[in-house]
Amino acid sequence: MNGNRVSETGKRVSEAKMTSVALNEAKGWATALMDAEFKGRGDREKSVRGRVADKTGIPESYLFRLQYKTREMKDVAGSVYRALMLAYDDMCLRNEEMAAKHRAERHALRKSHETDHQRSDEGVGMGEASN
Numbered sequence: 001m002n003g004n005r006v007s008e009t010g011k012r013v014s015e016a017k018m019t020s021v022a023l024n025e026a027k028g029w030a031t032a033l034m035d036a037e038f039k040g041r042g043d044r045e046k047s048v049r050g051r052v053a054d055k056t057g058i059p060e061s062y063l064f065r066l067q068y069k070t071r072e073m074k075d076v077a078g079s080v081y082r083a084l085m086l087a088y089d090d091m092c093l094r095n096e097e098m099a100a101k102h103r104a105e106r107h108a109l110r111k112s113h114e115t116d117h118q119r120s121d122e123g124v125g126m127g128e129a130s131n
Contacts, residue, residue: 026076029088030066036091056083 030052037048037055046060049067053060058080065073066080 022081023070023073023076026081026084027066027070029084030063033084033087033091034063034067052087056087058083 033052033056034045034048037051039048049060049063052058053063062077062080066076
């Protein structure tokens with residue numbers, strides 16, 4: 001088939017397009033992981049890349065290539081693609097879990113606040129003083 005594969009929709013897709021999609025996905029995941037790892041003003045890009053490399057097991061030099069030399073790359077290693085995908089999915093899952101926890105805490109506080117401010121049916125404070 002001359003290097004062409006049939007996609008899910010039945011159209012022919014060149015292998016070059018497939019690898020460029022994988023390369024762009026890997027670059028996007030690496031960028032998102034670095035953005036999430038960034039600690040603020042004094043943090044250096046090389047330090048961030050090093051922490052991402054330590055967490056994912058991908059060499060820092062490969063992350064540098066993904067960040068700055070993507071045009072020179074023809075494809076992405078399968079192990080790197082998988083490691084970035086799993087790390088990105090894990091980051092998203094942790095973010096969603098923290099958001100759900102925060103939402104539950106917020107609803108509990110709101111419910112507590114509403115309970116504290118409900119009016120009493122007896123009209124507390126409106127009756128006569130008893131001796």
